[in-house]
Amino acid sequence: MSRTDWATMALVVFLSLAAAGPVSAQAAPMAERMTIVTVPSRAVRGSVVWLYARPAGEPDTAVTLDGSAAEEPLHFERLADGGFRSLLGIPLEGGDTFPVTLRLSTGAATDTAPVALAVGQPEHARERLTVAPRYAEPDSASRVRIEGEVAQGRAVSRGAHDTPRLWSGAFRRPRPSRVTSTYGAAREFNGAVTSRHLGTDFSGRPGAPVRAAGRGVVALVANFYLAGRAVYLDHGAGLVTGYFHLSRVGVATGDTVVAGQVIGGVGRSGRVTGPHLHWIARYGGITVDPMSLFELGAP
Numbered sequence: 001m002s003r004t005d006w007a008t009m010a011l012v013v014f015l016s017l018a019a020a021g022p023v024s025a026q027a028a029p030m031a032e033r034m035t036i037v038t039v040p041s042r043a044v045r046g047s048v049v050w051l052y053a054r055p056a057g058e059p060d061t062a063v064t065l066d067g068s069a070a071e072e073p074l075h076f077e078r079l080a081d082g083g084f085r086s087l088l089g090i091p092l093e094g095g096d097t098f099p100v101t102l103r104l105s106t107g108a109a110t111d112t113a114p115v116a117l118a119v120g121q122p123e124h125a126r127e128r129l130t131v132a133p134r135y136a137e138p139d140s141a142s143r144v145r146i147e148g149e150v151a152q153g154r155a156v157s158r159g160a161h162d163t164p165r166l167w168s169g170a171f172r173r174p175r176p177s178r179v180t181s182t183y184g185a186a187r188e189f190n191g192a193v194t195s196r197h198l199g200t201d202f203s204g205r206p207g208a209p210v211r212a213a214g215r216g217v218v219a220l221v222a223n224f225y226l227a228g229r230a231v232y233l234d235h236g237a238g239l240v241t242g243y244f245h246l247s248r249v250g251v252a253t254g255d256t257v258v259a260g261q262v263i264g265g266v267g268r269s270g271r272v273t274g275p276h277l278h279w280i281a282r283y284g285g286i287t288v289d290p291m292s293l294f295e296l297g298a299p
């Protein structure tokens with residue numbers, strides 16, 4: 001089922017606010033009286049969504065909001081209506097609720113509220129692949145190399161929490177071409193289910209342009225064992241996208257790129273069965289369906 005299908009099944013997100021610690025006898029804690037919704041309204045596992053939270057009462061510029069979920073900080077922006085908005089990355093694995101902790105502060109006092117956000121479960125395809133044995137069973141030296149490269153990617157993702165939001169327009173596809181493999185597909189390598197496909201694959205001839213999905217800073221240009229030639233873009237406010245298996249890279253670390261700018265070409269570097277673009281998105285350390293970026297709209 002595509003992201004668009006999920007959106008048409010739009011349901012209002014009902015949230016359960018649980019009291020955090022002892023409840024004051026005089027008044028319910030401020031954080032319990034917040035209105036909280038997500039966009040899209042039906043949040044599914046393995047996606048990034050907007051989390052909107054609006055304290056009760058008149059807009060008050062003395063009020064600030066922060067929070068965390070799945071050990072990732074949230075980056076709330078103040079809105080004109082007195083509410084706040086942050087991106088929220090929802091891990092693929094887990095149950096039908098996702099715990100989010102919100103901290104509402106007036107300067108004088110801080111309320112903490114745990115929120116159990118209702119989340120849907122996505123449906124996944126199954127794919128059978130046959131690859132060269134060197135890739136199906138990496139030797140110990142390759143495994144060490146892979147671990148180091150995974151750590152480099154994670155460092156980029158953590159760094160995005162320290163970058164202000166750099167994008168403003170809606171995200172766009174890195175390729176106009178056909179999607180050949182979707183996020184979350186169960187993968188069988190040489191007959192055994194070993195992993196899930198945690199990105200979106202786009203078709204393309206070698207050298208065909210790969211474009212930045214949104215404005216950001218080139219955080220890493222690498223040549224990895226699995227990902228091949230790869231570009232990671234830091235879009236700020238916790239969000240990163242990555243473009244793998246490239247034939248060429250046309251940007252350098254530290255460059256600012258705009259949405260739609262060509263950053264490289266489709267290739268077959270790294271672990272691939274043929275030329276294609278493998279596109280990923282992360283909120284901090286949480287790898288989400290990059291196609292969910294399109295449903296964020298233009299903030």
Ligand SMILES: [Zn+2]
Nearest residue numbers: 199200201278
């Ligand atoms: Zn892929």
